[in-house]
Amino acid sequence: MLNAHVKKSHMPKTVPCIQCSFMGVSVTDVEKHKRRRHPEFTCEICSEDFVDKDALIAHAATHDFMQRCNACDSIFNDMYSLKEHNRLYHYDPASNEKFEESSENESEHKCDICGKIYKYRSMLKQHKVRTHGVPSNCERRKYLCALCGKELKTAKGLEIHNRSHTGEKPYTCEVCGKCFACDTMLRTHNVTHTGERKYSCDQCGKAFTQRSTLVVHKRYHTGERPYICSRCNKGFITRTVLNTHMKSCR
Secondary structure, three states, rough: OOOHHHHHOOOOOEEEOOOOOOOOOOOOHHHHHHHOOOOOEEOOOOEEEEOOOOOOOOHHHHHHEEEEEEOOOOOOOOOOHHHHHHHOOOEEOOEEOOOOOOOOEEEEEOOOOOOOOEEEEHHHHHHHHHOOOOOOOOHHHHOOOOOOEEOOOHHHHHHHHHHHHHHOOOOEEOOOOEOOOHHHHHHHHHHHHOOOOEEEEOOOOOEOOOOHHHHHHHHHHHOOOEEEOOOOOOOEEOHHHHHHHHOOOO
């Protein structure tokens, strides 16, 4: 009891709550404060917490644009972050090539030897090398995962990919303690704390932290509704809203 009193009343309060002016003596102290003073809304997809429902809805829309790196399986909020990640970790100077970025809209790629179809050009290349013995453009710089056989173009790319097997996340956010597999993902996450809004709407001036959120916002101006309900043909701005609608659509 005495120790608890000393800790609560006399120890320096150096850990801030990012949502108000409260200062705690430890991260645990601040977490208790947040649960009591800032009821949270949690994203069902990534488990990130928000202080109000509107913030959660705005965040959920970004998942419609989630992009997965098909080299190391890291996930990013948008294609722009993924491209920056690829530039840093999957660029091979020896072959002057970049790893193919993933995209929902990428066309299918057909093997000209056996006719098998792949969604990504990189997967087709792996198939032709492994199945048909076609030499890889970067054979001298090939890095293979010992656990799953996946081919990476750089040693750094292989290192990051291996973390998808080990679960290692060496990059930690200094504000909230959340961990990430690579520093690109950490930098993307840090924007949620700094509040930097560098993506502005050219029609109303409203600014956003993520380019993908701006894309969704602009649909309110244009009236675009790209996600269509297969039952009633009603259109929606995001896939998340469509999925919610379909739960009650008859």
